[in-house]
Amino acid sequence: xxxxISDEIMLRGTCYDNLRVLCKTVGNRxxxxxxxxxxVTWGQHTMRATGADNVYLQPADVPYxxxxxxxxxxxxxxxxxxxxxxxxxxxxxxxxxxxxxxxxMVHNFDEFKALPESAVKGKxxxxxxxxxxxxxxxxxxxxxxxxYRANGASVAVEKGAVGVIIRSMSTGKDDFPxxxxxxxxxxxxxxxxxxxxxATADLLEKECAHSIVMAKMRSECHMMPDAxxxxxxxxxxxxxxxxxxxxxxxxxxxxxxxxxGATDDGAGCVQSMEVIRAFKALGLRPKxxxxxxxxxxxxxxxxxxxxxxxxxxSKHEDHVLAIExxxxxxxxxxIGLEMNEDRKRQITGYKDLFLPYGVYDFSRExxxxxxxxxxxxxxxxxxxxxxxxxxxxxxxxxxxxxFENVNxxxxxxxxxxxxxxxxxxxxxxxx
Amino acid sequence: xxxxISDEIMLRGTCYDNLRVLCKTVGNRxxxxxxxxxxVTWGQHTMRATGADNVYLQPADVPYxxxxxxxxxxxxxxxxxxxxxxxxxxxxxxxxxxxxxxxxMVHNFDEFKALPESAVKGKxxxxxxxxxxxxxxxxxxxxxxxxYRANGASVAVEKGAVGVIIRSMSTGKDDFPxxxxxxxxxxxxxxxxxxxxxATADLLEKECAHSIVMAKMRSECHMMPDAxxxxxxxxxxxxxxxxxxxxxxxxxxxxxxxxxGATDDGAGCVQSMEVIRAFKALGLRPKxxxxxxxxxxxxxxxxxxxxxxxxxxSKHEDHVLAIExxxxxxxxxxIGLEMNEDRKRQITGYKDLFLPYGVYDFSRExxxxxxxxxxxxxxxxxxxxxxxxxxxxxxxxxxxxxFENVNxxxxxxxxxxxxxxxxxxxxxxxx
Numbered sequence: 001x002x003x004x005i006s007d008e009i010m011l012r013g014t015c016y017d018n019l020r021v022l023c024k025t026v027g028n029r030x031x032x033x034x035x036x037x038x039x040v041t042w043g044q045h046t047m048r049a050t051g052a053d054n055v056y057l058q059p060a061d062v063p064y065x066x067x068x069x070x071x072x073x074x075x076x077x078x079x080x081x082x083x084x085x086x087x088x089x090x091x092x093x094x095x096x097x098x099x100x101x102x103x104x105m106v107h108n109f110d111e112f113k114a115l116p117e118s119a120v121k122g123k124x125x126x127x128x129x130x131x132x133x134x135x136x137x138x139x140x141x142x143x144x145x146x147x148y149r150a151n152g153a154s155v156a157v158e159k160g161a162v163g164v165i166i167r168s169m170s171t172g173k174d175d176f177p178x179x180x181x182x183x184x185x186x187x188x189x190x191x192x193x194x195x196x197x198x199a200t201a202d203l204l205e206k207e208c209a210h211s212i213v214m215a216k217m218r219s220e221c222h223m224m225p226d227a228x229x230x231x232x233x234x235x236x237x238x239x240x241x242x243x244x245x246x247x248x249x250x251x252x253x254x255x256x257x258x259x260x261g262a263t264d265d266g267a268g269c270v271q272s273m274e275v276i277r278a279f280k281a282l283g284l285r286p287k288x289x290x291x292x293x294x295x296x297x298x299x300x301x302x303x304x305x306x307x308x309x310x311x312x313x314s315k316h317e318d319h320v321l322a323i324e325x326x327x328x329x330x331x332x333x334x335i336g337l338e339m340n341e342d343r344k345r346q347i348t349g350y351k352d353l354f355l356p357y358g359v360y361d362f363s364r365e366x367x368x369x370x371x372x373x374x375x376x377x378x379x380x381x382x383x384x385x386x387x388x389x390x391x392x393x394x395x396x397x398x399x400x401x402x403f404e405n406v407n408x409x410x411x412x413x414x415x416x417x418x419x420x421x422x423x424x425x426x427x428x429x430x431x
Numbered sequence: 432x433x434x435x436i437s438d439e440i441m442l443r444g445t446c447y448d449n450l451r452v453l454c455k456t457v458g459n460r461x462x463x464x465x466x467x468x469x470x471v472t473w474g475q476h477t478m479r480a481t482g483a484d485n486v487y488l489q490p491a492d493v494p495y496x497x498x499x500x501x502x503x504x505x506x507x508x509x510x511x512x513x514x515x516x517x518x519x520x521x522x523x524x525x526x527x528x529x530x531x532x533x534x535x536m537v538h539n540f541d542e543f544k545a546l547p548e549s550a551v552k553g554k555x556x557x558x559x560x561x562x563x564x565x566x567x568x569x570x571x572x573x574x575x576x577x578x579y580r581a582n583g584a585s586v587a588v589e590k591g592a593v594g595v596i597i598r599s600m601s602t603g604k605d606d607f608p609x610x611x612x613x614x615x616x617x618x619x620x621x622x623x624x625x626x627x628x629x630a631t632a633d634l635l636e637k638e639c640a641h642s643i644v645m646a647k648m649r650s651e652c653h654m655m656p657d658a659x660x661x662x663x664x665x666x667x668x669x670x671x672x673x674x675x676x677x678x679x680x681x682x683x684x685x686x687x688x689x690x691x692g693a694t695d696d697g698a699g700c701v702q703s704m705e706v707i708r709a710f711k712a713l714g715l716r717p718k719x720x721x722x723x724x725x726x727x728x729x730x731x732x733x734x735x736x737x738x739x740x741x742x743x744x745s746k747h748e749d750h751v752l753a754i755e756x757x758x759x760x761x762x763x764x765x766i767g768l769e770m771n772e773d774r775k776r777q778i779t780g781y782k783d784l785f786l787p788y789g790v791y792d793f794s795r796e797x798x799x800x801x802x803x804x805x806x807x808x809x810x811x812x813x814x815x816x817x818x819x820x821x822x823x824x825x826x827x828x829x830x831x832x833x834f835e836n837v838n839x840x841x842x843x844x845x846x847x848x849x850x851x852x853x854x855x856x857x858x859x860x861x862x
Contacts (some may be wrong), residue, residue: 006565006567007565009565010565010567011564011565016604045503075583078550133441133442133840134437134441134442136437136441136788136789136844137788138840171840173447173839233594249508314823331762331819333789356567358764358819359568360792361791388789388819390762390838390840390841391838391840391841391843394840407821407822407825408604409564409569409602409821409822409825410821410822413567413821
């Protein structure tokens with residue numbers, strides 16, 4: 001059956017073509033935006049085409065962060081020069097006014113702590129922390145670096161900084177800036193924060209080492225005052241023996257407002273739908289109900305994930321397993337498991353079945369942001385597809401996260417593994 | 432030490448930059464061509480920059496197949512339309528004249544065998560055999576399909592065909608034709624053979640199903656009458672304890688005359704040199720001699736590999752292990768082993784050391800074409816780096832095999848694993 005599932009998806013899978021449509025006709029789709037609404041319509045339509053028994057929308061009110069125009073200029077030599085930069089998600093910009101200030105560079109929070117307030121006051125702090133290319137599992141390196149993006153502004157403002165620039169959380173040998181979520185402490189003044197790409201950061205690092213670099217920052221970004229009605233898109237195959245028992249597989253439909261949201265996480269959306277399509281095409285009638293969910297608002301609020309958990313709770317749903325695919329459409333290598341040891345052992349016991357499909361690593365505790373609420377709130381066992389991670393942070397949250405950077409075989413192979421996992425769990429349960 | 436090797440290469444590796452130079456200043460480099468000579472000079476220069484104890488050239492006379500101009504036109508509807516096509520390597524073209532003939536399509540050799548001679552005589556045979564996308568290990572699918580490229584012309588001519596068109600050995604969802612080696616039986620008349628990309632093959636398949644499609648083929652390709660003097664490029668670190676015992680690591684410097692030969696096999700060349708650079712940068716003094724070899728003429732003759740084995744034999748060299756990296760600069764997954772069971776067991780015993788670097792599969796018998804002569808002639812144990820194989824046959828032997836399709840982290844990680852393997856074998860020997 002593993003082989004049948006694989007053949008069906010590798011030979012007749014539609015996920016790659018679906019991803020092309022999402023990327024090229026909808027494009028990027030930040031929560032609350034008109035594009036996100038368009039993506040919901042696309043999701044509904046595409047989910048129906050899989051042959052799902054029923055397709056419906058699940059309401060979730062989401063925040064809407066709006067970027068608008070933005071510009072960062074650095075005075076390198078005698079002239080100001082515009083450099084590629086992106087305001088960070090959820091940040092408050094300069095209200096369209098120019099913020100002109102000298103830059104002070106630090107390499108990490110410890111260096112920042114050692115600075116007197118007088119050295120920071122009135123300045124733009126440049127957190128020049130490098131993404132650790134020596135860490136082979138890049139998600140670990142991301143976890144190490146992301147605090148500068150998430151907390152940089154809140155930390156810097158405490159000593160009177162007027163703005164923040166960060167080196168992107170990027171493995172890229174290029175100059176793409178990477179956006180991504182940040183947040184302010186409730187008590188903090190909201191100062192603007194922008195990310196620059198590695199090449200610009202290298203240049204700025206060099207300049208800051210021997211002189212005071214001036215910057216002009218201008219941006220319009222802000223959080224919209226009101227939440228926007230939005231939706232998770234859900235498609236189901238009803239279980240034949242225990243329809244009340246549910247296996248959820250999902251990715252997230254929203255993306256940041258750059259690129260095409262292909263790897264993050266168009267890939268996960270089309271893979272989740274591919275599972276439904278493959279089961280239907282093969283005439284597989286699973287014992288449990290299989291539910292594919294395109295979650296809304298993973299990037300800056302997780303309102304879709306919360307709405308899903310809330311609904312499951314209020315309906316007293318019985319979830320056997322929740323699976324997320326949000327680590328890119330790359331060749332699968334492992335399945336992360338967040339569950340008790342007995343269940344881990346059971347799934348790890350299927351290892352030899354997965355090996356011909358390149359999956360050998362069951363050792364990590366990785367689920368996903370969208371399924372975290374249901375995992376935490378209802379103690380549902382969680383799993384996450386773990387593809388090869390070397391390329392993920394080259395494209396993550398950038399204008400370079402486009403359809404062309406997803407490979408059709410790798411994308412399909414991920415869907416194969418997801419469908420296989422769901423098949424064994426549906427057949428044998430999870431105890 | 433595994434960690435130190437990894438850090439050195441992931442943080443300070445030069446292989447990616449070296450590959451850029453090879454691809455962008457030399458480009459593709461078929462054996463015998465002026466570009467291949469330029470590549471030898473680049474290889475010598477780049478090998479010296481690694482800090483190798485000595486760098487030298489090893490002579491190998493190679494064939495020189497010259498493409499020249501070529502064109503394939505298909506009459507689809509009322510007009511002839513030029514389609515992307517590549518003559519196959521080593522083939523004899525139409526001497527610049529137009530060969531006009533109807534096409535007869537078969538899907539495989541069995542269908543061809545069933546045809547009467549009258550159905551084939553005077554026609555161009557279209558071998559429409561599909562690369563099997565259902566086979567997960569793509570090199571196996573390549574092995575399955577490549578006989579149509581290698582033998583198509585010899586088979587077709589026996590029933591009086593005047594030319595051959597093949598569907599490319601390609602996983603690509605595109606229209607890049609893939610070139611590659613073919614050969615004629617000594618007794619055969621040499622008819623021209625061209626490859627078309629998957630999209631054109633799909634179109635031609637549809638047309639041939641209901642009508643007779645005419646083709647015009649014109650090409651100038653031919654094998655040059657004389658062999659050309661060329662070279663393997665070799666760099667060494669002398670062993671401290673047993674310098675007479677040699678571990679060889681190599682890729683091939685020649686490529687087909689399309690694209691930039693980035694994946695096939697610029698990647699292997701720069702990885703092999705990276706091993707030397709990393710050992711030198713870390714001040715590692717290996718017990719055995721380590722020899723990096725950029726082999727010439729892997730693609731259509733293996734004269735470099737033969738010259739290497741001949742030299743080793745005549746000098747009575749003692750080779751502990753020969754390793755090849757010619758499967759692309761993708762994330763490593765395994766190490767293929769061609770050696771006796773005891774030695775396999777020994778290397779497989781290091782599995783847990785390799786696991787953090789993504790290497791888990793030691794089960795395949797895979798060495799490499801360049802090291803095959805020394806493996807067969809002198810019984811030297813052989814190993815091959817096995818990276819993820821999903822993308823390899825998208826770019827293999829096409830104009831799309833360019834630097835941009837190699838990822839810097841994946842390329843480096845392959846070099847890490849090679850250096851680690853060489854380190855353990857140099858330290859502990861191979862019994």
